[in-house]
Structures are given as C-alpha cells and as structure tokens.
Amino acid sequence: MSEKLNHSDISALLAKEAGLSVAKADFFTKALFDIIIEGLEQDGIVKINGLGTFKVTDVADRSSVNVNTGEKIEIKGHRKLTFVPAESLKECVNRPFAMFEPVEIDDNYQDESDDEANGSDAVSEESSENMPAPFNAAEIEEEMPLEDECNGHDEPKAAIPIEEEQARDEDDNVVSNVAGPIASEEELRVEVEEEEEEDTAAVEPTLDETTDGVAMGDYSDDVTEETRDEEPVNEERAGSDNIKENSQTSENTATAQPDDATENDAAPVKKRNNIWRFAIYFIIGAVCGFVAIKMMGRNHASDETSEEIAVNIVSSQEVIAETKNEPAVIIEDSVASATTAEPATPIEEIKASNEGEDYAAYSFILVDELAARSDRDITDADTTLYVTEGDIAVHVVAEDERLAKIAYDYYGSRKLWPYIAKHNNLKKPYGIAVGMELSIPRLQPKK
C-alpha cells in the first residue's frame, strides 16, 4: 500500500504483464513517456485510452496581492499541464467508495420552500416534464465531459498516439472530439437554462395554488404535508379572529365558539405538534366559552334589571300619584337613583349573604329587596331593635347617595336605613331625590 514505484519498478511489472524482457519493457516505458512529452509539446494534448488525457492549458493573466506588503502583483499567464483521468480509471480507483451516491440533504424548516417548489413541480403535469432538468443539470455538468471523452476514446481506440505520426493523425480526431463535447455541453446548458426558466414560470402558479390552501388528493406527500402545516395556521388566524370577536361582542362568541369546536374536530391530528396545537386551541376555546357565558349572564342580568327598573318607575309613579306631595321631577330622580344604585347592589348582596340573612338570595335590585324586607319587618335588618329619639341632624341628599349609604354614614351600618325611611315617612319604593332633606333620627337600643 502506498508504495512509491519508480521507473524500473513499472518496467518490471510491465515485463511481467506483457511477457516482455525487462530491458525491452524499460525501453518501452521510456519511449512512451518521451512520446507523451513530445506530443504535448507539439500538439498540446495526448490521450491514452484507459488512463486519461494529458493536456496543456493556458492560464490567463491575473492580478494578485502580495500578502506581506499589500502591493498588487500581476501574475502573468502561463501554460500548465493538466491531467484528466479516464472514467474507467476513476471507477477502478474509486471502487472502495463506489456504493456511495450524492444524497439530497433534507434541510430543516427554512428550506422547505425549496422543497415546496420541487414538490409542486412533481405535482403539476407541465412542470413534471421539465422536472428532471434541474437535477440533471448538475450531473450533466459533472459527467458529460468525461462521458464524451470516453466516447471520443472509443472511436480512435485502435490507433493510440504512441508514435508521432499516429499521434498527429489522431490529433485531428481528438481535437474534433474535444470540440464536439464542448459544443454539445454549451447547448445542453442553454437548454437547461431555458427549461429552468420555464420551470420557474410553471412553479409560480402552482405555488399560488398551494398557498391558497388547496389540499387535493392528487398532490404528492410533500405538498399534503405542507397543506397540513398550513391548516393549523389558518385555524390559528381564525381562532385569533374569534378571540377578537369575543372581546368585541358577546353575542358573536356564541356563534364563533362552535366554529372553533368544529374546526378542532375536523382538523386531522397526524403530528405531535398538531396535538399540542389542538390542545392549545381547546384551552383557548374553553376560555372563550367561559368568558362568553359570563358576558351572556351579565347581559341577561342587566336586561332583568332594566325591566325591573321600568317596573319600579311605574310603581313609583303610582305612589306619587297617590301621595301628590312630591313634585313630578322626583320621578326622574328616583329612576336615576335606582340606576345609580344598581352597580353596587351585588356587593350588598354578598355582605348580606355573609350575615346569613334570608333576603340574601333575593334579586339584585336593592329597591325590590328593600321593599320585600320592609313588608315583613323593619327591624329585620338587625337582631337588636332600636327606638328613635329625636334628630341627630338634617341630611341633604347629594348625588349618588342612597338610604343605605346615609345610614352607614351616620350609624356605621347599612342595615339601619329603614329607621331613616320610617322617620321621614318615606314609602315604598323609598325613592329619594337629590337636594331632598332627610332628618336623621338618634337610635337607642330597645331593651
């Protein structure tokens, strides 16, 4: 292995191989290399069938830079001796690695666009004809010259340029053979370029189709996989849209949420990533549903309250009609107070429920609740009964004030407001107006 053989070694081996005497073989090899050199000097190219081509090539002038000084140097053109091994020799030498072939590398996500282009090529009928062109282009550029030269060898096979005369005869053939492949190569390249231009033209519409999300059964595996990838994206967009709709209007959530569910059910679960995505979508859908339900519930509640407020207005009008003591302006004010009282009612309800009162389960509306309480017993609010003894002060009702708040301000308890109402001869629904004067009684616990 990796011995260095010199001239005499080759001669000995040749003598063994060809059945010549060593002296004759030695003479032959010397003559052979001399002839090769002579042929190179005269014609610039010598081919030996089965070994390869020795060729003198011109190297053009080129400018370079001196690495140390940074000066520009002009390297003058010269001639160089090159050797192109014959295909058979290449194959023989490369036998240990003969089983390997160039493998297309599957790149990660970023290069899928390229795969997409090729995949769509394979799909569309027009481009499938042109499809082999880009693949062959690389192979053609690498292999064609060698193949052509091998073919060129076959023709002058009988007459190998050993002697000068033969070499001269052959050189014409050789040159023509060399010129032939180059021309054909150029043609091939031109053809390949044209075909590839057509390819790109054909690829673009197919790409558009795929981006439109057309998932037909005719597509190849690559394309279907990509459409699978695209589906979740669309779904994601749809999901985000749904979320936005949810945030804007609660009514749309009811309609949008089933869409989510159907999409989740319909989408194929084929990848683990998809499973995760679906899990996320499911969670998002659940959250959206929860929010939607809450929103719906509030709307419903507000509807109820508005209805009840309307009822209250009617009842208050009736009361006013009966009493006729209060001006008509109070009607609006009572409505206003009722509406302003509305937002804080849940808090009151919670507090009341904490106290364990039986009216805690009643409706949201303070007015109704209070009315119900006052019907039963005014002292139902507290376990201890109080007796009113004179006035502490005269309170002028300000904006956003209710009896419960006034009671809290004076007594420290919201529940003691019925005493104020009773003391001022207020009747159901205990409407108070801004600027109204209320006398606040002093409360003494009744023994």
Place this chain on the structure above:
Amino acid sequence: MTPAETATNVDAFVNVVTERLKEGDQINISGFGVIETKMKKERVSVNPKTGQRFLVPPKIQPAFRPSNKLKDKFK
C-alpha cells in the same frame, strides 16, 4: 516493434498503472511526474439555481502532478 505490439504493450502498461493505483501506490517517473491517488472527503454541494443541497460522498481520485522539469518546459 510493430504498431500492434505497441498497442498491446500500452494496454498492458495501462493495466499495470491502474492496478498499482488501485492499491494506492504512487508511480514516480523521473522527468515526467507523479501519478497518484488522492482521497477527497465528503462535502456539501449546493445547486446554485434551485438551492438544493447535496451531500457528495467521499471518493478516491487519480491525480497527476507534473515534475518541475516538465512544468518548466511548458511554462
């Protein structure tokens, strides 16, 4: 030596050279150059038009280095 003989001898010479190169030997011929084999490692090549990447396998290639004498002759 007749042309037919020389043809067979050249074939024999080529056979000897290929056999030797297959074994990984170097053939030094003074005044001419060195015929040897070179191991090329695997590499990644990219088709510049399509952007496709290929893994080109490792291979052993025959190579020829002309001697300085021969180089100077053609310079």
